[in-house]
Every structure is written in structure tokens, then in C-alpha cells.
Amino acid sequence: MVKLGRTIKLRLYPDTNQAEQLLAMSQEYQRLANIVSQWIFDHGFQLSWLKINHHLYKIFRQESELNSQMIQSVFRTVSARYKTVREQMEQHPYRYKSEENKWIQVPRDLTWLAKPIQFRRPQTDLVRQSNYSFVDGMQKISMTTLGRRTKLGFTDKGFEKYFTDDWKLGTAKLVHNQGKWFLHIGITKEVSDFDTKDNPQIVGIDRGLRFLATAFDSEGKALFFDGQKILRRRKKFLEIRQQLQSKGTKSAKKKLKRLAQRENRWMTDVNHRLSKTLIALYGPHTLFVLEDLTNVTFNMNDLPKPLRNSHRSWSFFQLESFLMYKAQAIQSAVVKVSPAFTSQRCPKCGLVEKTNRHHDTHEYWCKQCQYRCNDDRLGAMNIQMLGQDWLSGVKQPKIEKLTTAG
Known part of the structure; x- marks a missing residue:
């Protein structure tokens, strides 16, 4: 229990x-x-x-x-x-950085x-x-x-x-x-607890900004949750915030505080609705697999400059926590796996190659076996695969870097 x-x-x-x-x-x-x-x-x-x-x-x-x-x-x-x-x-x-230019904790x-x-x-x-x-x-x-x-x-x-x-x-x-x-x-x-012996379906979820989430399930079906409206609204919040900051008055500071509270409420609502939708779509006895994004930085070259801070400030952890407690209520579970190479591995031949992913066209194209796929879908596929490894008993599943055919 x-x-x-x-x-x-x-x-x-x-x-x-x-x-x-x-x-x-x-x-x-x-x-x-x-x-x-x-x-x-x-x-x-x-x-x-x-x-x-x-x-x-x-x-x-x-x-x-x-x-x-x-x-x-x-x-x-x-x-x-x-x-x-x-x-x-x-x-x-x-x-802090040492005299040898190494990070010390x-x-x-x-x-x-x-x-x-x-x-x-x-x-x-x-x-x-x-x-x-x-x-x-x-x-x-x-x-x-x-x-x-x-x-x-x-x-x-x-x-x-x-x-x-x-x-x-x-x-x-x-x-x-x-x-x-x-x-x-x-x-x-x-x-009741989530039972790994209950033949659960496995859903890999790749999180981002262009798509808030891309889900790939055991049946090979992918779902995309568009994030373009979210990006536009965040841009609007940013523009208003910059205008108020440039004024620097006492009144502007009060408005900035209220704006921050409104944006936080909105972000919370978005994450609540997204996690609720995922739970409703996949139902009980589902293993949701997410990347462990602790201390992970993102490639932001494909985002407009005003929105590049969004990757740092978007509450990925909040979505994770919402999904986790909602999953528990229906005898499902959330597991986190290593994010290493999930956007670089070819699901067909196993080749791990960074240059196979093309950010400008949002496409993955394996130069070894010619497999082509949307890059967000590919990430969700690899995350789902790691979920299968976890379910089979691998405690810390991760993708090993292969540079030749597997």
C-alpha cells in the first residue's frame, strides 16, 4: 500500500x-x-x-x-x-571554480x-x-x-x-x-502499490518547450503536446516584465510582483492540465518514464533570443511532481532515467551520433541505416526503451554510446 x-x-x-x-x-x-x-x-x-x-x-x-x-x-x-x-x-x-578551473562542490x-x-x-x-x-x-x-x-x-x-x-x-x-x-x-x-508484474504499459515522455511533452507508448504510438501558444504567452510576460523593469518606480515594482504571481499561477495550471491529460489518456497500470533533468542544460540555438531563458525558467520539475502524485492515485508510477544520448541514439541500429540530429528541421536522420524520425519523437522512443530496461530489472538504465552498428 x-x-x-x-x-x-x-x-x-x-x-x-x-x-x-x-x-x-x-x-x-x-x-x-x-x-x-x-x-x-x-x-x-x-x-x-x-x-x-x-x-x-x-x-x-x-x-x-x-x-x-x-x-x-x-x-x-x-x-x-x-x-x-x-x-x-x-x-x-x-x-565554485578552483585555481585549476575545475568546479568544486x-x-x-x-x-x-x-x-x-x-x-x-x-x-x-x-x-x-x-x-x-x-x-x-x-x-x-x-x-x-x-x-x-x-x-x-x-x-x-x-x-x-x-x-x-x-x-x-x-x-x-x-x-x-x-x-x-x-x-x-x-x-x-x-x-494499492504499482505492480511491475501486472504487465503495465510503458510510456516514454520527452519534455521540452517547442512541444511541452512528446509521449511514445508500448504500441508504438506517439502524441505531441504543442508548446507554441505557451511560448508566445511567455514572450508576452517577458515583454511586460522588461517594460516595468525599465521604469523602476515603486508602482512598477508592485506590478512586477503581481505579474510574477500571475505567471506562476498560469504555469502551475498548464502543468496540472498536462499531467491530468496524460493520466486520463493512458489510465491505470502505466509506467511513465521521464528523463532525470537535474543539472541538465538545453540546446537553445533553435529558439528566438528573447525566449532562450524559457528553458531555464520553465518548471519541468513541477510537471514531474504533478504527474507522479496523480499516477500513484491510479496504481501507476513514474520512473526517471538517465538523459544521456536519448536524443542521439538511433532506435533501429543503435548508433549514437550527435550530428544525426538536425535542430533546424527538428529531424533525426541516421547516416548509418538511413532511419528518419522527428527528433522529439525519437527522444520519447529512447526514453520508453529505457523504461523497458527498468521494468526488466535494470536499476539505473542508460544508453551506452555506440559509434558503429549494434
């Missing part, structure tokens, strides 16, 4: 008095979180909940109106944030932080039943505030199925955004 995780977002409808209570509670939670963060920073990054609780619990209970359960939540919130930052630093070591940990992590927005984490619960026949939410409980109306539009489909509700986060209140609730559900 595998445990699925989701987040449902409920819109809350507090009256004026309730909104003030929620804001006061969130600000107090934020204040204590910053105190805990400073303590962790000053005491050698001790992230043990027991140690933090031992040193700060009694002090907080004496000076704060937050109840016992919420104070414990503050400790867990801050500790979890530091652990996340630590993981991110471990995944991205410091890199130095591992990083929390001691690299120059100042404690700051919680800049009011926030609150609420434990189910202790701090929030559904009452009045699931028509209202009863929620803890400073010193009392209150009932609020809410809407679950778009998330109704999660209340009736064996999902378990967990800790929730109270969010205040542009004058509106939301409750983000983490939910979990156990489903």
Missing part, C-alpha cells in the same frame, strides 16, 4: 468580529514562531521537538493566549521549516545561514478535533481562536469528493490572502 497526500482548500466566511479574532491568533502564532526560530538559531540548530518544548513551553504558556495544543504546533511548524531548508541546502551544495548545512528563518506572514497550523472540527452536519467549522471557539461558514466547492471517498483529514493551515480567509487541510488515503 502507498499513502497518497493532497491538500484541500476551503473558503471561510467569518464575520467582522471573527475575522479580527482569526487575525489576532495568526499574528500571535507568527510572533511565537519567530521567537522559536531565533532560539533554534542561537542554540546550534537543535530541531528536536522535545528540546524546544523543554526550554520554551512554560514561558509561552505564561505569556501567550495560545492554548497548549497550538503552542506545540508552533514548535513543530518551525522545526519542520528548518528541516525543509536543510534538505534544500543538502540538495544544492555551494559550487562544498556540502552545505544550516550553519551556512547568516540569520534565523523569518516567518513574515501571519499563519496558524490547526490540529483536527483539537483546533478545528466540522459541526452542524458538516455545514460549519468550529475553530479555536484566542481563548475561545467560534463557528464559521465555509464552502468546499470542487473538493466535495474528498469528504466521502475514504480520505483522512489531518492538520490544517489557516491562510489569509487579499482579505479572504482559507483553510488548507492536508488529507491522506491508502491505495
Whole structure:
């Protein structure tokens, strides 16, 4: 069994008095979180909940109106944030060039932080039943505030199925955004694992910008997901961003921030829709095979100059993560394989030759066996082949460079 995780977002409808209570509670939670963060920073990054609780619990209970359960939540919130930052630093070591002009990587940990992590927005984490619960026949939410409980109306539009489909509700986060209140609730559900013995179909997916994705399946069929509209819209975002940056005014900076948020929401929506389409097309018991694009750079010579930054900034990892969790829900899986030579290998004779790929015409033409193919389709074919190797037991499948007929 595998445990699925989701987040449902409920819109809350507090009256004026309730909104003030929620804001006061969130600000107090934020204040204590910053105190805990400073303590962790000053005491050698001790992230043990027991140690933090031992040193700060009694002090907080004496000076704060937050109840016992919420104070414990503050400790867990801050500790979890530091652990996340630590993981991110471990995944991205410091890199520099030595005197011999070689890249050197130095591992990083929390001691690299120059100042404690700051919680800049009011926030609150609420434990189910202790701090929030559904009452009045699931028509209202009863929620803890400073010193009392209150009932609020809410809407679950778009998330109704999660209340009736064996999902378990967990800790929730109270969010205040542009004058509106939301409750983000983490939910979990156990489903059957992906079974490699269940004769799954294998789909290789080549990601890019000209085509957002090119898929090649076990039946030899290819699907292309056009990215031209995406490129044009990104170009438009870029033009607006450059205009605002050239002004440099306070108003322009605010508009830049809003533009960045809008672009991020749009990118997220594109990746959600693309991953949902792939899941719907191929269905359960499918092995989706992707290239591991960590630290991979792209050839951008065939892109217009204004859009060459798009390859660096497009969220390939986001599409990967969306596809991964959607696949789990239907007993499918995602596996990542080495990207080496996937755009250079001839699927007919096995020759690996860089010059066989012609970027200007988007074609692969093997000079040894004369096999011709669209270059994006070829990439998806080779990725699908590596998926077959993985399914047959090869732990880290990759293409070996052959320069003569195989």
C-alpha cells in the first residue's frame, strides 16, 4: 500500500468580529514562531521537538493566549521549516571554480545561514478535533481562536469528493490572502502499490518547450503536446516584465510582483492540465518514464533570443511532481532515467551520433541505416526503451554510446 497526500482548500466566511479574532491568533502564532526560530538559531540548530518544548513551553504558556495544543504546533511548524531548508541546502551544495578551473562542490548545512528563518506572514497550523472540527452536519467549522471557539461558514466547492471517498483529514493551515480567509487541510488515503508484474504499459515522455511533452507508448504510438501558444504567452510576460523593469518606480515594482504571481499561477495550471491529460489518456497500470533533468542544460540555438531563458525558467520539475502524485492515485508510477544520448541514439541500429540530429528541421536522420524520425519523437522512443530496461530489472538504465552498428 502507498499513502497518497493532497491538500484541500476551503473558503471561510467569518464575520467582522471573527475575522479580527482569526487575525489576532495568526499574528500571535507568527510572533511565537519567530521567537522559536531565533532560539533554534542561537542554540546550534537543535530541531528536536522535545528540546524546544523543554526550554520554551512554560514561558509561552505564561505569556501567550495560545492554548497548549497550538503552542506545540508552533514548535513543530518551525522545526519542520528548518528541516525543509536543510534538505534544500543538502540538495544544492555551494559550487565554485578552483585555481585549476575545475568546479568544486562544498556540502552545505544550516550553519551556512547568516540569520534565523523569518516567518513574515501571519499563519496558524490547526490540529483536527483539537483546533478545528466540522459541526452542524458538516455545514460549519468550529475553530479555536484566542481563548475561545467560534463557528464559521465555509464552502468546499470542487473538493466535495474528498469528504466521502475514504480520505483522512489531518492538520490544517489557516491562510489569509487579499482579505479572504482559507483553510488548507492536508488529507491522506491508502491505495494499492504499482505492480511491475501486472504487465503495465510503458510510456516514454520527452519534455521540452517547442512541444511541452512528446509521449511514445508500448504500441508504438506517439502524441505531441504543442508548446507554441505557451511560448508566445511567455514572450508576452517577458515583454511586460522588461517594460516595468525599465521604469523602476515603486508602482512598477508592485506590478512586477503581481505579474510574477500571475505567471506562476498560469504555469502551475498548464502543468496540472498536462499531467491530468496524460493520466486520463493512458489510465491505470502505466509506467511513465521521464528523463532525470537535474543539472541538465538545453540546446537553445533553435529558439528566438528573447525566449532562450524559457528553458531555464520553465518548471519541468513541477510537471514531474504533478504527474507522479496523480499516477500513484491510479496504481501507476513514474520512473526517471538517465538523459544521456536519448536524443542521439538511433532506435533501429543503435548508433549514437550527435550530428544525426538536425535542430533546424527538428529531424533525426541516421547516416548509418538511413532511419528518419522527428527528433522529439525519437527522444520519447529512447526514453520508453529505457523504461523497458527498468521494468526488466535494470536499476539505473542508460544508453551506452555506440559509434558503429549494434
